[in-house]
Amino acid sequence: xxxxxxxxxxxxxxxxPDPHADAIAAASARQAQLTKPAGSLARLEDLAxxxxxxxxxxxxxxxxxxxxxxxxxHGVTAHGVSAFPPAVTxxxxxxxxxxxxxxxxxxxxxxxxxxxxxxxxxxxxxxxxAAPAMTEAECMDAIAIGAASVxxxxxxxxxxxxxxxxxTAAAALAARSFGGTASDWVGPGTGLDAEGIxxxxxxxxxxxxxHADAPHTPIETLRRVGGREIxxxxxxxxRARQLGIPVLMDGFISCSALAPxxxxxxxxxxxxxxxxxxxxxxxxxxxxxxxLDPLLRLGMRLGExxxxxxxxxxxxxxxxxxxxxxxxAEAGVSGSE
Numbered sequence: 254x255x256x257x258x259x260x261x262x263x264x265x266x267x268x269x270p271d272p273h274a275d276a277i278a279a280a281s282a283r284q285a286q287l288t289k290p291a292g293s294l295a296r297l298e299d300l301a302x303x304x305x306x307x308x309x310x311x312x313x314x315x316x317x318x319x320x321x322x323x324x325x326x327h328g329v330t331a332h333g334v335s336a337f338p339p340a341v342t343x344x345x346x347x348x349x350x351x352x353x354x355x356x357x358x359x360x361x362x363x364x365x366x367x368x369x370x371x372x373x374x375x376x377x378x379x380x381x382x383a384a385p386a387m388t389e390a391e392c393m394d395a396i397a398i399g400a401a402s403v404x405x406x407x408x409x410x411x412x413x414x415x416x417x418x419x420x421t422a423a424a425a426l427a428a429r430s431f432g433g434t435a436s437d438w439v440g441p442g443t444g445l446d447a448e449g450i451x452x453x454x455x456x457x458x459x460x461x462x463x464h465a466d467a468p469h470t471p472i473e474t475l476r477r478v479g480g481r482e483i484x485x486x487x488x489x490x491x492r493a494r495q496l497g498i499p500v501l502m503d504g505f506i507s508c509s510a511l512a513p514x515x516x517x518x519x520x521x522x523x524x525x526x527x528x529x530x531x532x533x534x535x536x537x538x539x540x541x542x543x544x545l546d547p548l549l550r551l552g553m554r555l556g557e558x559x560x561x562x563x564x565x566x567x568x569x570x571x572x573x574x575x576x577x578x579x580x581x582a583e584a585g586v587s588g589s590e
Contacts (some may be wrong), residue, residue, distance in 0.1 A: 265495055274306070283311055294574060300526075300568060310340060318405060319404075319410050320411040320562055323486055324482050325372045325416045325478050325482035326378070327415075334456055349501055356413060362557070381425065381463075382463060386485070387479070391481070410501050411503070411528070413487055414486060421482060425438075426510075430515070434461075438538070440534040440535055444513055449472055486507055490521070504531035508540065512543070522545055527543075528547065
């Protein structure tokens with residue numbers, strides 16, 4: 254099943270599968286027998302148990318990991334909310350497809366299959382200070398594209414994005430989902446100066462006021478102040494949950510796709526890991542609302558799935574230690590008494 258209708262989406266969001274408790278118990282029992290003091294690998298041990306639960310096996314693995322990078326354009330850029338023009342979205346997509354971007358190198362280093370999914374780059378969303386960014390049908394189309402990008406035999410997906418102006422949409426999504434004013438969520442994005450940030454705050458405040466009386470449901474929030482690439486990430490994350498596939502989130506924009514969903518159903522993040530905390534000021538606050546503890550804090554702010562791709566190597570290390578270490582009995586080492 255792929256999500257195509259609002260009813261499908263809402264049904265999936267309210268019937269989220271849980272991890273396999275028996276697989277977690279089996280993996281935990283294995284951890285207790287490995288040749289190390291209990292708990293000495295700290296979060297690496299937790300990650301192994303997390304993967305065991307979602308993959309339903311004592312020794313989980315990442316044989317097929319995929320980085321999904323969705324791209325979309327935003328009508329709100331008409332207000333000068335980015336340091337770069339909207340044409341850069343398509344130019345960067347071409348760079349991804351040619352293999353010349355950071356995510357190409359980082360996905361390869363992490364052993365991830367990289368898929369670039371541009372969504373109607375020649376048709377930006379509406380200016381959400383004066384209209385919903387997307388109609389219901391447009392939003393559901395984007396969600397369906399994201400859902401269709403997740404195949405059942407994947408062991409991990411990394412989600413990232415490209416879209417000039419999308420840090421403005423991310424801040425609006427976070428504010429509408431979790432409260433606060435635009436200034437609580439806005440940062441420099443691609444490199445705005447102080448005046449640019451003030452302009453961006455004013456734009457988001459206008460948007461929040463314009464949509465204030467609209468329902469605060471996941472679809473309404475996504476379609477009103479989101480973007481096609483952000484809605485696609487929401488669809489991919491929800492489809493991954495249906496299939497029991499762990500998701501490695503990237504920065505502020507990719508995490509903002511979860512904000513409207515998590516505001517309604519906090520459990521949506523249970524199969525997700527925050528790859529890193531970006532330098533965008535709102536990201537740390539958003540991770541707190543999502544209940545996600547980032548693996549890395551490297552001060553990155555590139556987007557395009559780059560921080561999550563770096564973090565994927567930590568996941569591989571956690572699973573390698575869990576599956577590859579000898580037990581005390583196998584190694585002939587005395588365990589703790």
